Amino acid sequence: MKKATIHEIAKALNIDSSTVSRALNNNSRVAKKTKEKVFNKAKELGYKPNLLASNLRKNRSNTIGVVVPRISRYFFSTIIAGIEEVAFKEGFNVVISQSLEQVKREKKIMDNFVSNRVDGVLMSIAWESNDFQHLQNLEGLGIPLVFLDRHPASLESCNKVIIDDYKGACEAVDHLIKSGCKKIAHFAGPQFLEIYKSRLKGYSDTLKKNKLKSEPKLIVASHLMKDDGFNIMRDLLEKHPDIDGVFSANDEAAVGAIKFLKKIGKKVPEDISIVGFSNDPLSEVVEPPLTTVDQFGAEMGKKACELLIQNIKHQKDDPFQYQTIILSPKLIERESSRGVIERRIN
Amino acid sequence: MKKATIHEIAKALNIDSSTVSRALNNNSRVAKKTKEKVFNKAKELGYKPNLLASNLRKNRSNTIGVVVPRISRYFFSTIIAGIEEVAFKEGFNVVISQSLEQVKREKKIMDNFVSNRVDGVLMSIAWESNDFQHLQNLEGLGIPLVFLDRHPASLESCNKVIIDDYKGACEAVDHLIKSGCKKIAHFAGPQFLEIYKSRLKGYSDTLKKNKLKSEPKLIVASHLMKDDGFNIMRDLLEKHPDIDGVFSANDEAAVGAIKFLKKIGKKVPEDISIVGFSNDPLSEVVEPPLTTVDQFGAEMGKKACELLIQNIKHQKDDPFQYQTIILSPKLIERESSRGVIERRIN
């Protein structure tokens, strides 16, 4: 079961292992003939390079570490697709880990990344995060970090790629108002995270701009899971049966709300209109087709990866310069698949 | 930016680095006092173990490699959740890679796994796979392999954790027949894969058992993407407008079919009933709530990971003994959310 090494190739060919190493790495100052011999012998012996040794020697792993809350969320898996596209093109490997929204796991993952000498880290932080020591340590170790979408509200100087959450929220609420909604609730996210703060602000500001009251009772913060959406919708309707619109800070909670509304026989969007952030492909076959704010995950992943690689490459010569890249979200309307919405008059 | 090593800890404490190594690994024959001193100094210096070096020395990485076609599919992300649960409990790290259904990428990933000395591999193969050399090489290198769900039709002797696809298909088609369907189509998957062969066989056999004709024209093989479902449904209905049931080998194609039916104003399940394999959580809020065959991804992931770890641990002493673990799928009915189905009489 012992794997072949460059030394065995060297011995078999009566040359030095350093020449073999150079040949395998396609170094220009190795004779063509030698290279061929080496390649053939390598194949013959079933040689597989040991990257552990190589990376140890070179003190870098050619690997980018990615941390997301969970890969099962469509938004994050599109982000990952974008990251991989750029990373592979640039010759980097990608290691994906999920924090499952737990800081504890986030820290372990970071430790692991450091111990395995990843060259850089891309991350969307867990929403229970309120302690960012583990992130600041990274830079002390010379490992560049770029935040993707979710970033700490308390951290000013950092690299990040985000969408314009404020603008997206404004458009979403605008859309609800234009559809005739008079009383719009907001499913808010954890306020540790800047993105959810911005979405809330966009909601409040847009209501005010349209001369509608922004009532604290209609704003409910949660972790925005499907069950949260279900329960919040139920509780809100109990106290405020005249709610006719919901702006959810993500689509998962929106889906939960729809589930509840379906259960009690309320029609969407005739009785209640819903708009959510993120854009799962199933949104269009949910009934009703859900209007969403598209965050362009793949684009974000690509941009973030490019920024990170840039940081990795210019780590030494350049003074550290933090960048923020802001993408524009896009409202995708799907409510009118049945034609014009006719809002019922209660 | 240079990271602390055990030698620096040793020097600072005037002891040997081998003692530091033992202390950090909690070796029993190191004095308590020494251990404490070492731990403190390690923390003080911000010491992070270099796993590259450690793994190189030990010639194993404590890591399990996982390859799935795509992490964005709900079934695979639940599998991963199950794998991680078991792996972490047993002290293994998990590296996730997606083949994006391409053998080319599958091979690259395998090479990478070997080069990074993963201790074992869990995989669901790409559906264009018809060349399995890269998989058989693994065993030659002493890296145990367990297939998960998707496995090569041509490989007899291997470890695998699968569900009873045949039984699931039978139940699905039975359900359609009991709902009154007379003409049932099948969205089949690539026949390289055993799972899709079994699902097709379950479909045919159940039709025959119920004295219904199994017509080749109603069986369409594809990659079962959403668009495939959409297009196949359209083409089938054009030629056979009297189709009243569909058994889809996965839920994604089923969703595509629903999208098409919605577009042309056909009602599901009144006009056409649909059942699909896999059980995405959105199935219940799609309209109509989709009846599915649940594959219990997390269970499969757990079992597979257990089997793999068992293989890793007993690699030396035991003769290689292949195992097959078969789980039972479960039909989850959701069609009757509107009450009893009343099938229209054309």
Add this chain to the structure above:
DNA sequence: CTGTTAGCGCCTTCAC
């Protein structure tokens, strides 16, 4: 173009 030498950081005998 190729060989020599010297580690990367850690672990594991083998001594004492």
Add this chain to the structure above:
DNA sequence: GTGAAGGCGCTAACAG
């Protein structure tokens, strides 16, 4: 309980 020595497999000077 601790130290000394050697090497995991590879690469990067430095010679020639």
